[in-house]
Amino acid sequence: MSILSAPPAVSVALGVDYFPGLLDRAAQEALRDEVRAVLIEAPLFRPRMPRTGKPFSVMMSNCGALGWVSDETGYRYQPAHPVTGRAWPRMPPRLVDIWIRLAPGAPPPEACLINLYDAKAKMGLHQDRDEQDLAAPVVSLSLGDTALFRLGGRERGGRTRSLRLESGDAIVLGGPARLAFHGIDRIAPNSSTLLNEGGRINLTLRRVTRRA
Ligand code: SIN
């Protein structure tokens, strides 16, 4: 398979492409090690909900030109880590290659959000809508423990379905599903041996700004 072509996807819904087993074990290990290196430069922080300041159950960091952060003042992208004040580490080329394969024709990714889930962490249903460019898809990669992913439509309160995302799987939300509601109901502890400490890492690649 050419590095520039995507493997067969399972179309879960219009605009939702699921790539089970996109990354083999060696690729997962290489990516895991690159994420570790990013986290040394840009340590995990605990985001807080807008207004209430309630802490998220996941820890986060980012790489790429821009990083997504959340605190009492709101959700936003910014070029520096909220705690260290340093620029985010560059995006590993391996991630850019995956973007090119799964989001052909889209402008280059600017942000990779790193979410770390422990056995108890989850993420409520939400839309990814802090990007100016909603034409580019969102590419999401899973490493470590299996997650129960919930996927809805563009309206809150609509029908939802569940998907099990395993280590090495990718899911792409684009086109009519770019603003689909999604979240993580729970993690299946000890379902993967990829991460020594257990848990799950989700990497979300996004284009943020419109191409000039
Ligand atoms: C997210 O939507 O930010 C995370 C989704 C996931 O963890 O798979």
Ligand code: FE2
């Ligand atoms: Fe999201």
